[in-house]
Amino acid sequence: MTDNEPPGGARIPQLCQQCTARHKGICGALTGAELARMNKISDQRKFPANTTLYGDSQDVPYFANVLEGVIKLSKYLSDGRQQIVALQFAPDFMGRPFSSSSELSVETASDVTLCTIPRRGFETFLADSPGLQERLLRQTLIELDETREWMVTLGRKTAREKVASFLVRIAAHIQVPDSDDDSRYQLVFDLPLTRTDMADFLGLTVETVSRQLSKLRKSGILEITHNRHVEIIDLDALLGACEETAAA
Amino acid sequence: MTDNEPPGGARIPQLCQQCTARHKGICGALTGAELARMNKISDQRKFPANTTLYGDSQDVPYFANVLEGVIKLSKYLSDGRQQIVALQFAPDFMGRPFSSSSELSVETASDVTLCTIPRRGFETFLADSPGLQERLLRQTLIELDETREWMVTLGRKTAREKVASFLVRIAAHIQVPDSDDDSRYQLVFDLPLTRTDMADFLGLTVETVSRQLSKLRKSGILEITHNRHVEIIDLDALLGACEETAAA
DNA sequence: CGTAGTTTTGAGTTTTGTCAATAACCGTGG
């Protein structure tokens, strides 16, 4: 592929063409020319699992599209209790424009590839492009919806329902390398979180998470090998376990 | 005050001038001319406590600024378990542009005054005014921050900490009629929620909420009369009770 | 193979939930 700019300046950069985020992510709002400009200031970077990208009370110095892997956003109480408040999967957009008063810690849960964009550059960009701003508003509203959905899980579900809901959530969002299965749920995947992280996402203890997983395993709903590798055997039963009716 | 339009068309409508939302709410982003246009299609309306403004899975047909009172947004599980996912106080903006896939029920918790704007009108407005869109994005991001903050309460705090956190939250947000006290927290106020609603916001049962309130009362941190009327006696102790360290 | 880190399992305790009874509050009408 040549690098010649066509007269209109609307060529889509090579890098962005391959990028998953091109279709569903924030960049989908951009014109070819804008993409080219964005591409100039953005940077593809890889991080190993369990890297702290950014700690408390500091502004993240860049925005990013998650291209691969899972990011966890968490909050801490002063005595160390932790709550994971969001997981971000590809092609989610990561970052908080207009600076954040909320103190969040941003860590990679698995190996992660990001397309990073320096904060400053992105914010001028945002001011120029109403399309981008609308896209960002839409994505933020969706995140808000999902966060509220998870509040129901945290506040009102039992340990069993929480664990089942977590597995379903992962099955719905995770990307499995060379899987041609693009149905609604992945039935086979590796958990991107340790038991401790799962507990911190679900508002439970490690032991409770482990016990509930064991029960799901023993009742034949799923299989777990090597701690992380999950196969969902009975999807309907798992979906049912996300919200069990008292009666019956 | 005369009603003559000045040459520039930038007069601020009488109604909006008085409106609380004028300063902090969504309308602060508007120019005088825009306010006038918005004012033509908006409508001030009062609702008694415990009115369902909008039920599940329907789009709210209007947007609104909350001028007075408290709105609760809640979600239900199929067996009736309820979780309140947000409380909206004046001058919050209420509504979900671009339609919502999430099924929310919107009810008044107290008597409420709204400045309503028909959905259609607001959305064309939004498309025209980048300032409004940015304002909306900012407010949505703040809501997301607050929701995440509350997730920590739901997932990781004890019953006592939850109840204390709730009281502090109310003290920080509620408007008290003819109070000249504009400090950070109102020390005297009426609870806008029943014990049942408090329980549904905190992920607890009514009985647990009641017991924790009794304990706070008996330890001299606050007084409660007529069920709803709260006086905070020892604010520091209450703030401390929001996040208690294991040690000690 | 051995070691460090994770996960699972067990036993006992604590917190919170459940069920049931009592008490307080609110509006209405005598």
Add this chain to the structure above:
DNA sequence: CCACGGTTATTGACAAAACTCAAAACTACG
């Protein structure tokens, strides 16, 4: 002003769910 009925809140006794602490099993990796 007080009595009444309906609703809402409190309290108690008990049960269940989830947590804590401790030990054993598994996994990954040198």
